[in-house]
Amino acid sequence: MDVVVVPADGVLTVTELDDDARPGPASMLDWADLPALVERYEPSRPRWVWPDTSAVYPRLLQAGVPVARAYDLRAAHASWRRPRT
Numbered sequence: 001m002d003v004v005v006v007p008a009d010g011v012l013t014v015t016e017l018d019d020d021a022r023p024g025p026a027s028m029l030d031w032a033d034l035p036a037l038v039e040r041y042e043p044s045r046p047r048w049v050w051p052d053t054s055a056v057y058p059r060l061l062q063a064g065v066p067v068a069r070a071y072d073l074r075a076a077h078a079s080w081r082r083p084r085t
Helices: 031-044 053-062 073-081
Strands: 002-008 011-017 023-030 047-050 070-072
Touching: 002 031, 002 053, 011 031, 023 031, 031 053, 047 053, 053 070, 070 073
Parallel strands: 002 047, 047 070
Antiparallel strands: 002 011, 011 023
């Protein structure tokens, strides 16, 4: 399972993707609610997908909430743009 977290305009849009990458309903939440959401999901070991780890993960660490797996879209995009040798 993947959980997609998209920050925009001071709130987060959170969407769970099933094992076939089909999205469930999106929900909106405040940044302050993210640590509790992560704690609720982490026992099932989802992969967190967000646009930029540096914008999301420090807030979780500050709240004492680490994640086991995450996918940073900005970092992935940067690696795809690198010329192959």
